[in-house]
Amino acid sequence: MNKILILILSYSFLMGQSDDMTVQDIIKAMDNNLNAKSRVITSKMIVHGRRSSRTIESRNWVVGTDQAFTEYLSPPREAGTKMLKLDDKLWVYSPQTDRVIQISGHMLRQSVMGSDMSYNDMMEDRPLVELYEATLEGSIEIDGRDHWIMLLEAKVKGLSYPKRRAWIDKEYLLPMKEELYAKSGKLLKTSTMDGIRKIQGRWFPSRFIFKDALKRNSKGTEWVIDDIQFDVEIPEHIFLKAALRK
Amino acid sequence: MITFLTKGILRDRSRSLFPVIVVTLTVAMIILFQGFLTGIMNSMFLDSAVVSTGHVKVMTRAYHEENQLLPNDLALLNAEQLGRELNREHPDYFWTPRITFGGLLDVPDENGETQAQGPVYALGIDFLSPGSRQIEIWKLERRLVDGRLPENANEVLLGTKLASRLGLSCGEIVTLIGSTMHNAFTTYNFTVVGTFKLNLGPVDRHMMLVDISGARLALDMENAASEILGYSNTLFYEDRDAVLLRNKFNTNHSDSTDIFSPIMIALRDANQMGTMVDWSDAAMAIMLVIFLVIVMVVLWNMGLMNGLRRYGEIGMRLAIGESKGQVYRSMIVESVIIGFIGTVIGTAMGLGLTYYMQEVGLDYSEAMESLISTDIIMSNVIYAQVTPELYFIGFIPGVLATVLGTMMAGRAIYKREMAQLFKELET
Numbered sequence: 001m002n003k004i005l006i007l008i009l010s011y012s013f014l015m016g017q018s019d020d021m022t023v024q025d026i027i028k029a030m031d032n033n034l035n036a037k038s039r040v041i042t043s044k045m046i047v048h049g050r051r052s053s054r055t056i057e058s059r060n061w062v063v064g065t066d067q068a069f070t071e072y073l074s075p076p077r078e079a080g081t082k083m084l085k086l087d088d089k090l091w092v093y094s095p096q097t098d099r100v101i102q103i104s105g106h107m108l109r110q111s112v113m114g115s116d117m118s119y120n121d122m123m124e125d126r127p128l129v130e131l132y133e134a135t136l137e138g139s140i141e142i143d144g145r146d147h148w149i150m151l152l153e154a155k156v157k158g159l160s161y162p163k164r165r166a167w168i169d170k171e172y173l174l175p176m177k178e179e180l181y182a183k184s185g186k187l188l189k190t191s192t193m194d195g196i197r198k199i200q201g202r203w204f205p206s207r208f209i210f211k212d213a214l215k216r217n218s219k220g221t222e223w224v225i226d227d228i229q230f231d232v233e234i235p236e237h238i239f240l241k242a243a244l245r246k
Numbered sequence: 247m248i249t250f251l252t253k254g255i256l257r258d259r260s261r262s263l264f265p266v267i268v269v270t271l272t273v274a275m276i277i278l279f280q281g282f283l284t285g286i287m288n289s290m291f292l293d294s295a296v297v298s299t300g301h302v303k304v305m306t307r308a309y310h311e312e313n314q315l316l317p318n319d320l321a322l323l324n325a326e327q328l329g330r331e332l333n334r335e336h337p338d339y340f341w342t343p344r345i346t347f348g349g350l351l352d353v354p355d356e357n358g359e360t361q362a363q364g365p366v367y368a369l370g371i372d373f374l375s376p377g378s379r380q381i382e383i384w385k386l387e388r389r390l391v392d393g394r395l396p397e398n399a400n401e402v403l404l405g406t407k408l409a410s411r412l413g414l415s416c417g418e419i420v421t422l423i424g425s426t427m428h429n430a431f432t433t434y435n436f437t438v439v440g441t442f443k444l445n446l447g448p449v450d451r452h453m454m455l456v457d458i459s460g461a462r463l464a465l466d467m468e469n470a471a472s473e474i475l476g477y478s479n480t481l482f483y484e485d486r487d488a489v490l491l492r493n494k495f496n497t498n499h500s501d502s503t504d505i506f507s508p509i510m511i512a513l514r515d516a517n518q519m520g521t522m523v524d525w526s527d528a529a530m531a532i533m534l535v536i537f538l539v540i541v542m543v544v545l546w547n548m549g550l551m552n553g554l555r556r557y558g559e560i561g562m563r564l565a566i567g568e569s570k571g572q573v574y575r576s577m578i579v580e581s582v583i584i585g586f587i588g589t590v591i592g593t594a595m596g597l598g599l600t601y602y603m604q605e606v607g608l609d610y611s612e613a614m615e616s617l618i619s620t621d622i623i624m625s626n627v628i629y630a631q632v633t634p635e636l637y638f639i640g641f642i643p644g645v646l647a648t649v650l651g652t653m654m655a656g657r658a659i660y661k662r663e664m665a666q667l668f669k670e671l672e673t
Contacts, residue, residue, distance in 0.1 A: 028569060049428060050308070050320065054430075056430075077426075077466060078430065094433040096434065097433045097434060099352070100359070101352060101421065101423060105439075107350065112431070113429075114319075114425065114429030114430040162401050172627045204385075
């Protein structure tokens with residue numbers, strides 16, 4: 001009898017663990033899963049256009065949330081193109097023109113390589129906890145897994161998505177689905193993730209799917225993570241503007 | 247009978263000279279006005295056709311739906327073959343591919359860093375193909391302010407306002423920042439070889455012209471085109487022909503279930519030009535009716551005066567047994583002959599004047615000096631236009647008004663009292 005009681009209590013404790021988390025805890029846990037001190041990613045972006053799909057391969061070096069360097073590996077027209085993000089500045093180097101061009105102003109709203117992601121999406125990877133006030137709207141079961149539904153409202157000005165709604169897996173603590181809204185409440189973008197794997201002690205998706213809700217008939221963009229390493233040493237010189245031309 | 251009446255008209259100058267002069271001047275005026283109006287409207291249509299609409303143009307159905315966004319991802323593929331087919335099937339028109347795109351022009355400093363940047367509205371035009379008429383229809387040699395025309399794919403012309411805003415002069419390199427037809431980020435270096443001034447309002451302010459081969463390289467659009475524009479060989483926009491061609495092409499080539507199938511639109515379908523086309527047709531019809539009424543009233547009055555002058559002659563003819571109907575009919579035949587002679591002379595005169603104004607034009611640049619900064623899309627020199635309809639259009643008012651005027655004036659014949667004739671003739 002005691003054994004059964006202990007078993008029931010233990011089960012309740014295990015099951016109830018994530019439900020006991022505060023909203024702040026959940027966001028911090030998501031940030032911890034998605035961000036790291038540093039990471040090196042090899043990925044491919046599959047852009048599903050209205051006529052055909054294109055696959056763009058790249059390698060990224062990221063330190064914290066302020067420094068990122070991307071080199072495109074293929075297709076041939078894109079190969080050699082490099083991007084450098086330092087704080088709120090973004091430069092693109094194109095080998096065809098041998099020019100380093102700063103992307104700013106309305107250019108940041110443009111699509112990256114024809115995908116459903118904008119440069120702004122690339123720029124805004126500060127921890128959610130710093131940017132949004134969160135409200136828990138409820139729980140829901142999706143595909144047999146428990147999720148929280150969370151509404152995030154901007155607490156800083158100038159964000160691309162002042163409002164977002166996330167469906168957070170209670171075990172993985174990752175936003176499996178997100179709807180990103182304008183201040184007016186208009187849906188701008190959706191994103192989903194799948195293929196969750198445990199990498200270096202954290203849950204991380206192997207595929208993201210972004211869809212620009214403003215693009216009519218958009219078939220979305222897949223971002224497939226082929227390889228990711230967290231907390232690796234990245235030499236400082238990668239994040240110098242001079243590295244763009246190398 | 248006609249010979250008899252013709253001899254009478256020619257021998258009695260007082261009976262024919264004034265009516266013939268009136269008809270001649272009126273018909274000449276109508277033809278000149280019509281030629282001028284057609285010329286002005288056609289010049290406006292041509293400006294629009296050259297910059298964006300063509301007399302007709304072909305694009306994909308999907309591009310047509312979103313054309314305001316310049317969606318080059320929906321461009322026509324295999325454009326060269328489609329162009330060749332159009333040239334073969336519709337030889338009355340010449341066909342040319344066009345790529346329309348937007349982006350940013352970035353001017354580098356000596357270190358290759360951004361010195362100036364500004365939005366650009368660019369057109370990839372087929373300047374360099376052998377036999378291309380694009381330089382002619384753009385009148386680029388005349389509109390070039392500085393430098394020379396492009397000679398290869400990497401050379402561009404900039405609007406003078408854009409060039410001065412970016413501080414550019416001939417020989418400098420600019421980088422286009424834009425999107426390929428796959429919506430990928432692209433940058434491409436061009437050399438500025440000249441500046442031009444179109445006086446086409448806001449379009450001119452951000453305009454860059456490049457050969458289509460350069461646009462294709464920059465935007466990764468090999469053998470693709472946003473649109474294929476068609477211009478009538480005479481450069482004269484004939485709405486009915488264009489609409490017929492559009493309908494025929496769309497019936498044979500366009501598939502409403504395939505968003506990438508080609509669709510043709512006529513100039514009237516683009517940018518609310520249809521209203522302009524209809525307005526010009528209506529304006530010409532109204533003008534014709536007004537002239538007809540005025541001429542008819544003048545000739546009616548002239549017929550009345552003739553009736554008074556020929557009062558005795560008509561009375562005599564009735565008295566010796568000619569019926570009122572016969573007299574009335576003979577006067578109408580006389581008016582037809584007068585109208586015909588006047589119209590022939592008037593048409594020749596009107597055509598001569600119209601042809602002169604077609605070649606020389608009316609330059610009102612000085613009068614328009616204050617309006618140049620405004621957004622009016624109009625040429626500073628207006629030209630008349632000789633069209634086939636000018637050869638016969640004068641016959642409608644020339645003959646009809648003379649006949650109607652005579653018919654109204656001739657009603658007096660039926661009011662003559664037969665019993666009073668001899669008494670009237672005695673006095």
